[in-house]
Amino acid sequence: MITIEDIRNNPNFRLMIKKAHDYLTERGYTEHGFRHVTFVSRTTARILAELGYDKRTVELGAIAGYLHDIGNMFNRKYHGISGANIIYTELRQLGMPLDEICDITMAIANHEEEIGQPISPITAALIIADKSDAHRTRVHRKNSSDIHDRVNLAILDSHVEISRNTRSITLFIDFDQSSCEIMDYFAIYLKRMEMCKAAAAHLGCEFHLLINNLELLGIAEQRQAAGQN
Numbered sequence: 001m002i003t004i005e006d007i008r009n010n011p012n013f014r015l016m017i018k019k020a021h022d023y024l025t026e027r028g029y030t031e032h033g034f035r036h037v038t039f040v041s042r043t044t045a046r047i048l049a050e051l052g053y054d055k056r057t058v059e060l061g062a063i064a065g066y067l068h069d070i071g072n073m074f075n076r077k078y079h080g081i082s083g084a085n086i087i088y089t090e091l092r093q094l095g096m097p098l099d100e101i102c103d104i105t106m107a108i109a110n111h112e113e114e115i116g117q118p119i120s121p122i123t124a125a126l127i128i129a130d131k132s133d134a135h136r137t138r139v140h141r142k143n144s145s146d147i148h149d150r151v152n153l154a155i156l157d158s159h160v161e162i163s164r165n166t167r168s169i170t171l172f173i174d175f176d177q178s179s180c181e182i183m184d185y186f187a188i189y190l191k192r193m194e195m196c197k198a199a200a201a202h203l204g205c206e207f208h209l210l211i212n213n214l215e216l217l218g219i220a221e222q223r224q225a226a227g228q229n
Contacts, residue, residue, distance in 0.1 A: 041065035
């Protein structure tokens with residue numbers, strides 16, 4: 001069986017990840033290179049593992065996370081679909097079983113908010129992992145006035161916690177409000193956080209967002225549940 005290590009060591013995939021990163025850097029986007037795809041790969045796998053999915057599903061999630069942004073080497077628009085097509089061909093040539101390729105490419109094609117839907121466990125975990133990677137280390141232009149750069153520079157730390165017992169997935173963010181307003185974060189990430197909420201629901205979980213220990217997403221669900229008890 002093809003493993004995440006096989007994928008990480010494949011020179012073709014490494015080249016395509018670099019080309020995608022170079023294209024986005026030239027366009028002024030935040031980092032989408034090996035740091036980002038490694039984070040997304042590991043977080044996707046961790047979400048699936050901690051929620052009790054089998055080892056092969058966890059492995060396929062790690063592969064999908066590592067390869068999810070390759071389509072950016074063509075264009076940012078609909079990069080999930082173009083990336084899924086590339087990955088389909090490459091994995092077929094490597095001899096991966098077709099059903100596993102379908103699981104991986106379905107997740108890649110659906111990870112972006114424009115057209116994506118959390119229609120499988122791997123897809124849902126990939127969406128949450130990808131959208132949770134906001135951090136100052138992703139910014140190339142330290143003095144930029146671009147809102148994406150300013151918001152990411154203000155994020156001192158971010159991490160995802162998963163509770164199988166309470167069926168909850170929580171994104172914790174440490175945000176420097178002296179350099180940027182939290183509302184700027186929502187100007188960029190509100191739709192992405194709503195997508196994470198839908199993804200968590202597909203996994204049978206609630207999604208919570210805490211910024212500086214203040215819960216900003218998930219409160220309504222808690223109040224509704226309390227009213228029903």
